[in-house]
Amino acid sequence: MLEVIEIQQKASQGRTEPYLCRLSDDKRYYIKGPQAGAKGLINEAVCAFLGRALQLSLPPHCCAFLPQAILRFDDAASRVLGASDSMVFASELIPDLLEVTPTSVLNIPAHYARDLFLFDYWIRNEDRAMTENGGNPNLFYRASSNQYVVLDHNLAFDSSYNFNSNANVHLAYNAWFSEQHDALWRTHYSAKLAIALQGLAQYAATLPAAWLEEAPGHLAEINNALSLFNSDEFWEVLI
Structure with a gap:
Protein backbone atom coordinates (compact mmCIF):
# COMPACT_ATOMS: atom_id res chain seq x y z
CA MET A 1 0.00 0.00 0.00
CA LEU A 93 -1.27 14.32 -11.01
CA ILE A 94 -1.64 14.75 -14.77
CA PRO A 95 0.33 17.87 -15.76
CA ASP A 96 -0.64 20.60 -18.20
CA LEU A 97 -4.40 20.19 -18.00
CA LEU A 98 -6.74 22.86 -19.34
CA GLU A 99 -10.32 22.96 -18.12
CA VAL A 100 -12.91 22.59 -20.87
CA THR A 101 -14.72 25.84 -21.69
CA PRO A 102 -18.08 26.58 -23.36
CA THR A 103 -16.14 27.03 -26.60
CA SER A 104 -13.70 24.12 -26.40
CA VAL A 105 -16.43 21.69 -25.36
CA LEU A 106 -17.53 21.72 -28.99
CA ASN A 107 -14.24 20.05 -29.95
CA ILE A 108 -14.79 16.91 -27.88
CA PRO A 109 -15.06 13.87 -30.17
CA ALA A 110 -18.72 12.87 -30.41
CA HIS A 111 -18.17 9.26 -29.35
CA TYR A 112 -16.26 10.33 -26.24
CA ALA A 113 -18.89 12.91 -25.32
CA ARG A 114 -21.66 10.34 -25.66
CA ASP A 115 -19.77 7.83 -23.52
CA LEU A 116 -19.26 10.49 -20.86
CA PHE A 117 -22.92 11.49 -20.90
CA LEU A 118 -24.02 7.89 -20.39
CA PHE A 119 -21.40 7.36 -17.67
CA ASP A 120 -22.65 10.32 -15.64
CA TYR A 121 -26.24 9.21 -16.06
CA TRP A 122 -25.29 5.71 -14.90
CA ILE A 123 -23.46 6.96 -11.79
CA ARG A 124 -26.12 9.60 -11.07
CA ASN A 125 -23.64 12.47 -11.29
CA GLU A 126 -24.88 16.04 -11.68
CA ASP A 127 -21.43 17.58 -11.29
CA ARG A 128 -20.46 17.98 -14.96
CA ALA A 129 -22.50 21.00 -15.97
CA MET A 130 -21.68 23.43 -18.76
CA THR A 131 -23.71 26.27 -20.24
CA GLU A 132 -22.76 29.17 -22.48
CA ASN A 133 -21.95 31.10 -19.30
CA GLY A 134 -19.58 28.48 -17.91
CA GLY A 135 -20.10 25.81 -15.30
CA ASN A 136 -18.26 23.09 -13.43
CA PRO A 137 -17.30 20.60 -16.13
CA ASN A 138 -14.74 18.51 -14.20
CA LEU A 139 -13.33 17.68 -17.61
CA PHE A 140 -9.88 18.73 -18.76
CA TYR A 141 -7.88 18.63 -21.96
CA ARG A 142 -4.20 17.74 -22.28
CA ALA A 143 -2.84 18.99 -25.58
CA SER A 144 0.42 17.02 -25.44
CA SER A 145 -1.47 13.73 -25.60
CA ASN A 146 -4.68 14.99 -27.27
CA GLN A 147 -6.54 13.50 -24.33
CA TYR A 148 -9.57 14.45 -22.27
CA VAL A 149 -9.25 13.71 -18.56
CA VAL A 150 -12.27 13.16 -16.31
CA LEU A 151 -12.12 14.12 -12.62
CA ASP A 152 -14.12 14.47 -9.41
CA HIS A 153 -16.91 12.05 -8.57
CA ASN A 154 -17.41 12.46 -4.83
CA LEU A 155 -20.96 13.72 -5.48
CA ALA A 156 -22.01 10.72 -7.58
CA PHE A 157 -24.79 8.32 -6.63
CA ASP A 158 -27.00 11.17 -5.49
CA SER A 159 -30.26 9.74 -4.16
CA SER A 160 -32.08 12.88 -5.30
CA TYR A 161 -30.65 12.77 -8.83
CA ASN A 162 -33.23 13.75 -11.42
CA PHE A 163 -32.38 13.15 -15.06
CA ASN A 164 -35.02 15.49 -16.47
CA SER A 165 -33.86 18.38 -14.30
CA ASN A 166 -30.15 18.01 -14.94
CA ALA A 167 -29.45 16.29 -18.24
CA ASN A 168 -29.88 19.41 -20.36
CA VAL A 169 -27.01 21.23 -18.61
CA HIS A 170 -24.60 18.31 -18.92
CA LEU A 171 -21.71 19.33 -21.16
CA ALA A 172 -22.40 16.39 -23.51
CA TYR A 173 -26.20 16.70 -23.67
CA ASN A 174 -26.18 17.90 -27.29
CA ALA A 175 -23.73 15.20 -28.33
CA TRP A 176 -26.09 12.53 -27.04
CA PHE A 177 -29.36 13.88 -28.39
CA SER A 178 -28.29 15.65 -31.59
CA GLU A 179 -28.01 12.46 -33.62
CA GLN A 180 -30.27 9.46 -33.93
CA HIS A 181 -28.76 6.31 -32.47
CA ASP A 182 -28.39 3.23 -34.58
CA ALA A 183 -30.48 0.12 -33.96
CA LEU A 184 -27.81 -1.53 -31.77
CA TRP A 185 -27.00 1.38 -29.47
CA ARG A 186 -28.66 -0.11 -26.38
CA THR A 187 -27.03 -3.50 -26.94
CA HIS A 188 -23.65 -1.82 -27.37
CA TYR A 189 -23.85 0.20 -24.18
CA SER A 190 -25.52 -2.53 -22.13
CA ALA A 191 -22.60 -4.84 -22.82
CA LYS A 192 -20.09 -2.18 -21.78
CA LEU A 193 -21.91 -1.40 -18.53
CA ALA A 194 -22.32 -5.09 -17.71
CA ILE A 195 -18.59 -5.76 -18.10
CA ALA A 196 -17.68 -2.75 -15.97
CA LEU A 197 -20.13 -3.69 -13.22
CA GLN A 198 -19.02 -7.33 -13.24
CA GLY A 199 -15.58 -6.36 -11.98
CA LEU A 200 -16.80 -3.97 -9.29
CA ALA A 201 -17.34 -6.53 -6.51
CA GLN A 202 -13.74 -7.68 -6.62
CA TYR A 203 -12.48 -4.09 -6.72
CA ALA A 204 -14.80 -2.98 -3.90
CA ALA A 205 -13.34 -5.68 -1.67
CA THR A 206 -10.06 -3.74 -1.73
CA LEU A 207 -11.54 -0.50 -0.37
CA PRO A 208 -10.44 0.60 3.10
CA ALA A 209 -12.45 -0.98 5.90
CA ALA A 210 -12.65 2.38 7.69
CA TRP A 211 -14.60 3.89 4.79
CA LEU A 212 -17.02 0.98 4.62
CA GLU A 213 -17.57 0.98 8.39
CA GLU A 214 -18.33 4.70 8.37
CA ALA A 215 -20.82 4.35 5.50
CA PRO A 216 -22.49 0.96 6.04
CA GLY A 217 -24.77 -0.07 3.21
CA HIS A 218 -23.42 2.52 0.77
CA LEU A 219 -21.85 -0.06 -1.52
CA ALA A 220 -25.15 -1.93 -1.67
CA GLU A 221 -26.92 1.31 -2.60
CA ILE A 222 -24.34 1.92 -5.32
CA ASN A 223 -24.77 -1.57 -6.72
CA ASN A 224 -28.56 -1.17 -6.76
CA ALA A 225 -28.27 2.14 -8.62
CA LEU A 226 -25.83 0.73 -11.18
CA SER A 227 -27.96 -2.38 -11.76
CA LEU A 228 -30.84 -0.23 -13.03
CA PHE A 229 -29.35 -0.40 -16.52
CA ASN A 230 -30.99 -3.82 -16.76
CA SER A 231 -34.42 -2.17 -16.83
CA ASP A 232 -36.26 -0.65 -19.78
CA GLU A 233 -36.94 2.49 -17.72
CA PHE A 234 -33.21 3.23 -17.55
CA TRP A 235 -32.96 3.49 -21.33
CA GLU A 236 -36.29 5.14 -22.17
CA VAL A 237 -35.15 8.64 -21.13
CA LEU A 238 -32.16 8.37 -23.46
CA ILE A 239 -34.14 7.97 -26.64
Missing part, protein backbone atom coordinates in the same frame (compact mmCIF):
# COMPACT_ATOMS: atom_id res chain seq x y z
CA LEU A 2 1.25 3.47 -0.88
CA GLU A 3 1.79 6.04 1.85
CA VAL A 4 1.71 9.84 1.79
CA ILE A 5 5.24 11.03 2.57
CA GLU A 6 5.01 14.76 1.79
CA ILE A 7 2.21 17.32 1.83
CA GLN A 8 3.00 19.91 -0.85
CA GLN A 9 0.12 22.34 -1.43
CA LYS A 10 -3.64 22.69 -1.50
CA ALA A 11 -5.28 22.59 -4.92
CA SER A 12 -6.35 25.94 -6.33
CA GLN A 13 -9.91 24.69 -6.80
CA GLY A 14 -12.19 21.98 -5.54
CA ARG A 15 -14.90 22.09 -2.90
CA THR A 16 -13.37 19.18 -1.00
CA GLU A 17 -10.00 21.00 -0.89
CA PRO A 18 -7.73 18.27 -2.25
CA TYR A 19 -4.03 18.46 -1.46
CA LEU A 20 -1.14 17.77 -3.81
CA CYS A 21 1.17 15.25 -2.14
CA ARG A 22 4.08 12.98 -2.86
CA LEU A 23 3.49 9.31 -2.19
CA SER A 24 5.91 6.50 -1.43
CA ASP A 25 6.21 5.61 -5.14
CA ASP A 26 7.75 9.12 -5.56
CA LYS A 27 4.85 10.25 -7.76
CA ARG A 28 2.58 13.19 -7.01
CA TYR A 29 -1.13 12.77 -6.37
CA TYR A 30 -4.07 14.89 -5.35
CA ILE A 31 -5.54 13.37 -2.22
CA LYS A 32 -8.97 13.59 -0.62
CA GLY A 33 -9.47 12.42 2.92
CA PRO A 34 -11.96 12.94 5.73
CA GLN A 35 -13.09 16.26 4.24
CA ALA A 36 -14.83 14.34 1.43
CA GLY A 37 -16.67 12.01 3.82
CA ALA A 38 -16.66 8.23 3.64
CA LYS A 39 -19.40 8.15 1.00
CA GLY A 40 -17.53 10.68 -1.11
CA LEU A 41 -14.32 8.65 -0.92
CA ILE A 42 -16.12 5.45 -1.84
CA ASN A 43 -17.77 7.28 -4.73
CA GLU A 44 -14.41 8.54 -5.99
CA ALA A 45 -12.85 5.10 -5.93
CA VAL A 46 -15.82 3.26 -7.45
CA CYS A 47 -16.25 5.83 -10.24
CA ALA A 48 -12.53 5.85 -11.00
CA PHE A 49 -12.70 2.08 -11.43
CA LEU A 50 -15.87 2.17 -13.53
CA GLY A 51 -14.71 5.08 -15.68
CA ARG A 52 -11.45 3.37 -16.57
CA ALA A 53 -13.34 0.13 -17.23
CA LEU A 54 -15.44 2.10 -19.74
CA GLN A 55 -12.23 3.45 -21.32
CA LEU A 56 -12.80 7.02 -20.23
CA SER A 57 -9.56 8.80 -19.39
CA LEU A 58 -9.29 9.03 -15.61
CA PRO A 59 -5.95 9.41 -13.83
CA PRO A 60 -4.38 6.35 -12.20
CA HIS A 61 -5.63 6.17 -8.63
CA CYS A 62 -5.23 4.30 -5.38
CA CYS A 63 -6.21 4.28 -1.73
CA ALA A 64 -3.23 5.46 0.33
CA PHE A 65 -2.28 5.72 4.00
CA LEU A 66 -1.92 9.22 5.44
CA PRO A 67 0.07 9.14 8.70
CA GLN A 68 -0.73 11.68 11.37
CA ALA A 69 2.96 12.44 11.82
CA ILE A 70 3.34 14.43 8.59
CA LEU A 71 0.34 16.61 9.49
CA ARG A 72 1.59 17.50 12.95
CA PHE A 73 3.26 20.76 11.93
CA ASP A 74 0.83 21.78 9.17
CA ASP A 75 -2.21 23.33 10.80
CA ALA A 76 -3.88 24.25 7.50
CA ALA A 77 -3.64 20.72 6.10
CA SER A 78 -4.71 19.24 9.44
CA ARG A 79 -7.90 21.27 9.41
CA VAL A 80 -8.79 19.70 6.04
CA LEU A 81 -7.24 16.25 6.20
CA GLY A 82 -7.75 15.54 9.89
CA ALA A 83 -5.33 15.20 12.76
CA SER A 84 -5.00 11.41 12.90
CA ASP A 85 -3.98 8.49 10.71
CA SER A 86 -6.42 7.99 7.84
CA MET A 87 -6.95 6.39 4.47
CA VAL A 88 -7.23 8.77 1.53
CA PHE A 89 -8.23 8.60 -2.10
CA ALA A 90 -5.26 9.51 -4.30
CA SER A 91 -5.53 10.57 -7.94
CA GLU A 92 -2.24 10.85 -9.82
